[in-house]
Amino acid sequence: MNELSVTKPYQRRRRFSREFKAQIVAQCLEPGASVSRISLDNGLNANMVRRWISEAQRADKTSATPGFVPVNLPAAPSAPSNQSVSDKRSTIRIEIPRAGGAVVVEWPAEQAHQCAALLRDLLG
Template sequence: MNELSVTKPYQRRRRFSREFKAQIVAKCLEPGASVSRIALDNGLNANMVRRWMSEAQRADKTPGFVPVKLPAATSAPSNPSVSDKRSTIRIEIPRPRRCGCSGVACGAGPSMCCFAPGPVGMIRIDEIWLATEPLDMRAGPDKALARVIQVFGSARPHCAYLFANKRGNRMKVLIHDGLGIW
């Protein structure tokens, strides 16, 4: 028996220069141009040319941030009053020890604690920036921080950066408190 072996010629993946891609994309963006016709005329696959077009559009859009206007800052009361029973919040703490509400005994009992109402200053935020491009919610804080660094050069202290997903129904917040990232 004679065996016939047919070998395919080695097909190398073609590489195209950025200039060539830009030239093809520019032709495709002209009014009335057919992407398939331009691709066929240049010996290219139309899907590849469409991918080049979408990559060129994405490259034009650099991710940015828009500042969010904050209302005037209100300072937390330095000496919160716990005398008004209607203005306190009670939280059960499963520890058999006395409460230390700002150095004033609240008389709530060994398993209760009182907190004064109003804003409690934990992390100072001077600016809030809203991302203009969506962020994949599976991304961790390192990817969000990379986007902040790409735009600003570094994370600014006392700033919050808000990221939304593509649908706009979920948000991720990255906060730099001057010491680290939250």
């Protein structure tokens, strides 16, 4: 029995710097660019480069989300002198514009601390 087996030498996994990945992703995102061609030109696997593009786009979406959104509060109208403060019901109104329509939250002003806790939870 004469058998000859040929094995490839172990190749270490290559590590790429963030700058290099960003450069490749930027080239791929240019209009008319071919991910396959750019990958081949740089000796990279096209699937790996596509994963880099997905990760970069996901990172851009999360970093573009602001932690706090400015809230425009309308000027408080002056209360008539014959109306007592206890009769006046004031509310906190928060309006967040979205693509499909605005999200509006109205909260009793007496429970402002609970409204603040809700906002902290929502905005993380």
